[in-house]
Amino acid sequence: MTHNNQQKPVAGEPGVPALHRNPRKGECQACGLPLQNARRKYCSRACREKLVYKLDVATNLLRAIHTRYATFSFTGRTLALNVVVWGASEVYSFFWEREAGAKPADDLARLTEELGREWWRKQNQSNSRHQAAWHVLGMAKTRLVPLGQVRPVSVYSPRVPSRYLTVLKLSSDDLFSENPGVAIKSAFRRQAHNHHPDKNGDARMFRELHQAYMELLAWARDPLVRNRQGLPQKWCYNGRRWVPPMVP
Numbered sequence: 001m002t003h004n005n006q007q008k009p010v011a012g013e014p015g016v017p018a019l020h021r022n023p024r025k026g027e028c029q030a031c032g033l034p035l036q037n038a039r040r041k042y043c044s045r046a047c048r049e050k051l052v053y054k055l056d057v058a059t060n061l062l063r064a065i066h067t068r069y070a071t072f073s074f075t076g077r078t079l080a081l082n083v084v085v086w087g088a089s090e091v092y093s094f095f096w097e098r099e100a101g102a103k104p105a106d107d108l109a110r111l112t113e114e115l116g117r118e119w120w121r122k123q124n125q126s127n128s129r130h131q132a133a134w135h136v137l138g139m140a141k142t143r144l145v146p147l148g149q150v151r152p153v154s155v156y157s158p159r160v161p162s163r164y165l166t167v168l169k170l171s172s173d174d175l176f177s178e179n180p181g182v183a184i185k186s187a188f189r190r191q192a193h194n195h196h197p198d199k200n201g202d203a204r205m206f207r208e209l210h211q212a213y214m215e216l217l218a219w220a221r222d223p224l225v226r227n228r229q230g231l232p233q234k235w236c237y238n239g240r241r242w243v244p245p246m247v248p
C-alpha cells in the first residue's frame, strides 16, 4: 500500500536533510506557519499546547529507548527526531515524511505511534525491553548528525537590574564592560552631582540614586544569572523535559 510506504520513517533517505532546523523568527515554533505578529513565538496558545502535549506523549517512547537527550525539528516536508541514548555517543535520527495539511504535532504523534508499535511488537516477541529498545534504535539512521547538535547547552543569561540602570542612566553594556565598578561609580558621581540636596537637588531622588548605586555594585561583584538548558531553533529533550527552541 503506497500510503503505508510513505508513512514509514524515512531514515536518511536521499534528499532528507540531516541538518534540520525549526521555523525561523516570524514563524510559529510549533507549526511553522507565518506569524501575524513577528514578535510572538506561536500562532496561538492552542497550537503550542498541542505540540507540547504530543512531545510529552513521545517522552514515554524516548524513555523506553534509553534516551538521554533528543531534539525535535521539522520542515514543510519532514520531521526529524534525533536521539542520544545513555552510554553511546552516536546520534540516532528518525525522519518522517509529513502529511499534507497536518500539523507537525499530528505528524509527530504518527511517528511516535509507529515507533511505539515496533517497540511493543519486539517486546512481546522477545520479552525483553532492552531488545525492544535496540530494535527501535535499529530503525534509525546514524552518523548523520553530530552529537553537539543534540546535546543541550547551558545558556547563562544575566538578570540585568534594569530599574537601577535607568536611575543611574547606565546601559547594560556598562555592566559587562571590563571594569563595571568604575562605570557604576562614575555614573553615580555624575548623577549625584546633579541631584545632591546641598545643591538644591531632590532628597528622595538622591536616596534612590544611592540605592541604585549600592545595588549595582553588589550585582557587579556577584551577578545574578539565569541558567537555561536547550538548543537554538530546536525543541530539545534534556533528559527531564522538553524545552522550546531558544531564540537568539
Ligand SMILES: [Zn+2]
Binding pocket: 028, 029, 030, 031, 032, 033, 042, 043, 044, 047, 048
Ligand atoms: Zn502554530
